[in-house]
Amino acid sequence: MEERNLELDDDGKIRLNKRTIGSIAGEDAVPASEDENEIVLDVPDFDEEGAQQPSEEDAAAKLRAREEERSTRKARAAAMLGEADALFAAGELYAAGEKYLDSAQLDGSGWRAWFGVVRVQTKDFTDFSEIYDCEAAYDKAFRRMGKADRAALAEKYVPALGAYADELHEKRAAEEEKDTAFREEHAPAAKRDFSAAVKFFAAAGVALIACLVAAIVLWCSITAISGSGILIGAIVCTVAAAVAFVFTALAAKRLFLARALVSMCARPGSTDAGTRAAALAEEEELVRSIIEDFKKE
Numbered sequence: 001m002e003e004r005n006l007e008l009d010d011d012g013k014i015r016l017n018k019r020t021i022g023s024i025a026g027e028d029a030v031p032a033s034e035d036e037n038e039i040v041l042d043v044p045d046f047d048e049e050g051a052q053q054p055s056e057e058d059a060a061a062k063l064r065a066r067e068e069e070r071s072t073r074k075a076r077a078a079a080m081l082g083e084a085d086a087l088f089a090a091g092e093l094y095a096a097g098e099k100y101l102d103s104a105q106l107d108g109s110g111w112r113a114w115f116g117v118v119r120v121q122t123k124d125f126t127d128f129s130e131i132y133d134c135e136a137a138y139d140k141a142f143r144r145m146g147k148a149d150r151a152a153l154a155e156k157y158v159p160a161l162g163a164y165a166d167e168l169h170e171k172r173a174a175e176e177e178k179d180t181a182f183r184e185e186h187a188p189a190a191k192r193d194f195s196a197a198v199k200f201f202a203a204a205g206v207a208l209i210a211c212l213v214a215a216i217v218l219w220c221s222i223t224a225i226s227g228s229g230i231l232i233g234a235i236v237c238t239v240a241a242a243v244a245f246v247f248t249a250l251a252a253k254r255l256f257l258a259r260a261l262v263s264m265c266a267r268p269g270s271t272d273a274g275t276r277a278a279a280l281a282e283e284e285e286l287v288r289s290i291i292e293d294f295k296k297e
Contacts (some may be wrong), residue, residue: 074106
């Protein structure tokens with residue numbers, strides 16, 4: 001849409017002139033502007049008794065039309081829901097999910113279409129890797145679900161979900177035991193490696209500082225002391241400082257890795273087994289929360 005600006009000089013004026021229905025019909029004339037620099041904007045005012053109001057028959061007809069449209073939408077939504085259930089039973093999950101969404105778009109007041117979306121996304125509550133992608137549908141389904149329907153679904157799904165949660169709990173316990181055993185087994189060696197890394201880093205650092213100081217002193221003394229011995233010594237100390245720097249860098253890397261291993265051994269859940277245990281615990285918590293949603297009254 002084009003943007004327009006209105007500019008006036010210092011003497012310009014804008015006056016609003018409210019026009020009634022009679023003035024629009026020509027019954028009373030709009031007074032002309034007395035000032036040629038005055039701009040008159042006519043504002044219609046239709047809030048008068050002569051304004052037409054819809055009749056009761058028209059209102060009733062509109063109400064019937066809306067009711068018919070609503071009934072038609074509900075019927076179409078129910079038909080799509082039946083098609084979606086058939087597709088889901090046939091294993092065509094993607095097509096079923098599209099039909100469930102179409103049904104919910106036509107009539108989102110019920111819970112079945114939203115629950116169908118959740119069933120598709122979780123493969124009928126057997127795979128929860130994508131459940132957060134249908135979080136909104138999940139909330140709508142359980143919020144609209146009646147007690148009788150919820151109880152029937154709980155009877156169908158809760159036993160299998162409970163068994164799966166117990167299985168996840170056992171797997172998590174096994175991974176936590178592996179995590180603890182690994183950390184306890186490697187903790188003594190990690191502490192020894194860390195102590196050796198500290199000593200190596202300290203020795204390399206001292207050597208680096210000594211070589212740097214010697215090289216700086218010798219290079220500064222070249223002009224003060226004659227002879228080639230000072231130059232050779234400065235070069236040797238410089239090369240030694242470079243070598244010491246490389247060893248110091250390697251020692252620093254070794255120290256960092258040794259410190260990380262000590263920290264890992266001291267912190268539960270820091271191993272690969274600990275990471276798997278955390279993931280299993282998170283999934284177990286999710287499954288048990290779904291069980292609680294089915295059991296709510």
